[in-house]
Amino acid sequence: MSFQQGISGLNAAARNLEVIGNNIANANTVGAKESRVEFADVYANAALHQITSSPGMGVQIAAVTQQFGQGSIRATENPRDMAINGPGFFCVAQPGQADKAYTRNGQFQLDNQSYLTTNSGMRLQGYAVDPSTGKGSGVLGDIQLSSRGIAPQVTTTAALGINLDARTTAPAASMPAFSLTDSSSYTSSTSMTVYDQQGNEHVLSTYYRRTATDNQWDVYAALDGNAVPAVAAGGSQLPAGRLAFQANGSVDLTQSGSLDATGTLTAGDVTLNLPYPTSTLPVPPSTSTTTSPVALSFKDATQFGTAFGVTDVTQNGYGPGQLTGFSVDASGIVQARYSNGRTLAAAQVALADFRNEQGLIPVGNNLWRATTASGSPAVSAPGTGNLGSLQGGALEDSNIDLTGQLVDMISAQRAYQANAQTIKTQDQMLSTLVNLR
Incomplete structure (x- = not known):
């Protein structure tokens, strides 16, 4: 026995406790995903002919991965809230920047220019709607909801x-x-x-x-x-x-x-x-x-x-109308409601899917960025391909099981104490050796 195994165990247990603490802290964060520490053992490879009898050199953190399981969906009273039921991420971007970020947090607000934005000011991405078909098309861009009314249409x-x-x-x-x-x-x-x-x-x-x-x-x-x-x-x-x-x-x-x-x-x-x-x-x-x-x-x-x-x-005629509100359907179409009873498609929310979700890197503010490990995003309308559907006026809660995290915290604490005990035992053994007369 050496101090190395105990030290590596202490470091791994401490890192595990950090991850568990972060999970507990974000148990009420909308769209947050549970993180998990994945451990790996360590062996010296210098003497290959003795590797089977090697006691090992301790433990290391192989990865800290996020679990992208579905969180529960709860209804809210805010029509601008959106929840993804199934795979996919909202695409958001800073104004004037092409670089995109991705989130499962559907808490969106209208800014002073009628853009749908996150709490940090990033704009939700989507498609313009073709008036003839009522479907989204064209180039991905910022979703801006006009606050103007609509002109009347004569009955024909x-x-x-x-x-x-x-x-x-x-x-x-x-x-x-x-x-x-x-x-x-x-x-x-x-x-x-x-x-x-x-x-x-x-x-x-x-x-x-x-x-x-x-x-x-x-x-x-x-x-x-x-x-x-x-x-x-x-x-x-x-x-x-x-x-x-x-x-x-x-x-x-x-x-x-x-x-x-x-x-x-x-x-x-x-x-x-x-x-x-x-x-x-x-x-x-x-x-x-x-x-x-x-x-x-x-x-x-x-x-x-x-x-x-x-x-x-x-x-087919109608009078002039003023904007009274918005709603979002399962396909991501943002419907604008007017005082004359008309409901017109204003935009379509886009979702992104990745071949390897584990390759996304979290950057804070409920956001992830794409990496070479995640692959390029496949962006399309909700409900198409592998993408989930949208639910307007609802939010996806975190998928963190608070009870499970508290139990894991107890186990991690015991592991920390046990590794500390191996160091204490090694110290006692050395002290006995030094005190030999």
Whole structure:
């Protein structure tokens, strides 16, 4: 026995206690990963023919590795918090720098320029969203969430899913001509909201009157109570379109569509040229109008032997909206919510994966850097390849088992005491040898 084995054991046990202490200190650190000391024995190789009988020279620290197991995910009240469920790391970078760092800590904030940043000011990386597809694409860059509102969109298409009562009888000769103000001149009606070029709301009403032709209905329209198309002085309102149904009650699109002033049918959608006022001031609104076409689809209309009903109303217009909040879905798409009810994709968060996670080097502030041992990062959208999914409004806790660490600390303390005892024993042996007479 020599002092060397005991000293190496003391050093290894002390290092183990340091790592355990660091784990305990970071038990509540979001995204922190447990570290583990890995030991290796030491043997002298000078006398190869005696290596099997060598007692060994002690112990050494082979590595301090981090265990990248999944931590538990807990919900928070902050919509900017994000948790990774599965493999992957958030990519972050200092403003203006290409060098990236990686983290599992999803505590992000909005800075004064609306960038998503870590607590240390590093910006979260992601992709811009293609408005036509709603998916992220392009070059990886800083995620900036605009705080501006969105402009209105005029209604250009709309769709009505209705059922017209097949039990309705053909109009009698005594039935009055259609009139907006006479409910006996039509069978049923419904209304929907549409938007003009300035985002002002208007009410588009449609009225349905059965014709003498079997399975055929005329469609009349009004905007804010005014006939569309407008009625000439002393004239009667003309139908804007016609709906024809097959024997099974489904709409016959080849015989349905718009009607012009001569009664000529143009098959397809019922196209209405809506006369929006050019200004809402003064009160009452200006009589000057600007025309905007709306294609009204009745492809889901039916004629069954049941009461009139509306099953679906859609239109593509909306008024102006102010930003009210954000949310993140499982694929990393950051959805911006607006006061007009619209939800638009603002950006997509990117995640990075590494062939060898153990090769990453921790640099503090919950960050890791890539090394040659880790390999280059494979960056993509969450949920693709080997990457996990995102959960918005949640955080990943550390994967450190506090109870296990306390037990390991007791074992490490015992190991330290035992190695100290070997040194004490060696000292007693030398003292006995020196005191021989």
